Amino acid sequence: MSRLERTFETLRRRGRPGLVTFTTAGDPDLERSAAILRALDRAGADVLEVGVPFSDPLADGPVIQRASERALRAGATLARVLDLVAAVRPDISAGIVLFSYANPIVRMGTTPFVERAASAGVDGVLVLDLPIEEADRFRDRTIEAGIDPIFLLSPTTTDARIRRAAELGRGFLYGISRLGVTGARDAIATGAEALVARIRSATDLPIALGFGISRPEHVAEVGRWADAAVVGSALIEVIARAAPDRVLDDVERYVRWLRGESGATAPSATMPATAGER
């Protein structure tokens, strides 16, 4: 059983929805990014999605675009992101899922990438612009290396393709709550629950739901129908707004607040009414 499978099994047993975080690796720089991943784990995040910065993030809204630019300026590359994962892996109990656009992986080569990712301790890989129709070979290689291939499902995904993704995917499926790029919303999109229901009727794989989630109420609401909620842009905003000496503190507080820990309060840098997703 993979680490991601164990994580979701434990969550189900405890009857508690999970929290998945998304941060861009190398934002604001590689060193602080490593410290942020450790802080997210300490605060109780169940799965850490680690975004590989890319020059042309066409599925992302402005918040993650800017994070990607900061990370690239700080010298983050796919190879360095894999080194970063290898460095933090021993300190972290959460699952680690690499989130990337296709081209950095294509450039490294599927085989070298999969080998390096496996030895770094990556648990799952999601490639944003590699839909199942293009993913066949890549998907087989990741499974051979013991890495879970994660697929995205959207409100536009047909039932037939949901079934196909459920057959091919491992670990969990990632539902996106609405059309559009990653970015800010005040409330969870109305179609999200319906998407989760459609996925449920096709598979027992756990479902994480992302895009537009920024507050504990959102996490709790999503947790009523999905196995986990994903918080991305809002967390990146917390990191970007925090005073330099308070970043780790704010990140921890934000995650504890999202998870509804008693006594946890939002960090002062949180302005999530206009930030949020993934």
Next chain:
Amino acid sequence: MTVPDFGRRDPDERGYFGEYGGRFVPETLVAPVEELEQAYRQAREDPAFSADLEALLRHYVGRPTPVYEATRLRAALEAEAGPEGVARIFLKREDLAHTGAHKINNALGQALLAVRMGKRRVVAETGAGQHGVATATACALLGLDCEVYMGADDMRRQALNVYRMRLLGATVSQVDAGSRTLKDAINEAMRDWVTNVQDTYYLLGSVLGPHPYPLMVREFQSVIGREARTQMDELVGRMPDAVVACVGGGSNALGIFDGFVDDANVALIGVEAGGEALVAGRHAARFATGVAGVLQGTRSYLLQDLDGNIEPTHSVSAGLDYAAVGPEHAWLRDLGRARYASASDDEALAAFRLLARTEGILPALESAHAVSHACRVARELGRDRILVVNLSGRGDKDVDAIRARETVEG
């Protein structure tokens, strides 16, 4: 003008030309792209669709565009040539199409398709502004809302076209991300599309992007090659020895190549932007220094660094200033059926001036790259040989930028 010959050279069912092409899109776009493919396949089987398109191309665009023999250009080259002489040069005058470039052929075809699909709103990207103007024109004609994304740098260097689009009722949205050119405009148009898929049609302007765009755009542009083939037969009674076209994404080139690709004796030559030098960041000659990769929905040659990030590009012409090239070009090149060269900024500007003075034609700076390389090929081929250059657009849009450059250079 001859009847469209849809479906003659399709990619495989997954949209691959050899190992190039495919459909590398975020999940939300998979269903819309499939819907588009189905709608396109139905439309091209429907004689009424072809008839509508043909009527517009004839009566609205002014097709067929002429083929004109540039005898004074040739004479100027002859003056400096050796005893082998210079080939005859024919210009396929896409600059005379309505709106001033070949882009209108594709814009009208896709806008008709958008109407058929019941879409009310169209988004597009533009580099030189010619595709934006063509799309704004088609939308005005067919009563569609139109939003065009354009990089901030391109808005500056193609200011005339920005104003034209606005006069035509389109919204022009400035893109400040990345290199602020065509690639970034495509990113932004795709973000818009993914957000508004229900009522919005993405009218992509070149043989790029996920399947079926490279096929569809080529088929809409193939009218250029069909006409040119017939016209050359009428004018000289034989096929040309070479066909030369500039390659940004590659739509005008594939449009004219398509008419000759089955004649193995006709050399097909694409001309990329050599920019200032063939050094990373200073050109857009993908076949000179690029490596295969995945960008904006398709697998093709890309200017990228060792980590798979896209390199900045440069060209004096906004329409050629792009890091990737249409997948079918990559395939034709691997097959050896087409070959690719580059012309530098300075060479293109010199060709612009030469054509202006010898023939009274101001070509678009994009097309000037083709003219520049065609002059080279005409000398290599020598007398009694025949060459066709696709003059993809007219140069009015570039006059300000050229004047600004002259002021700087003194």
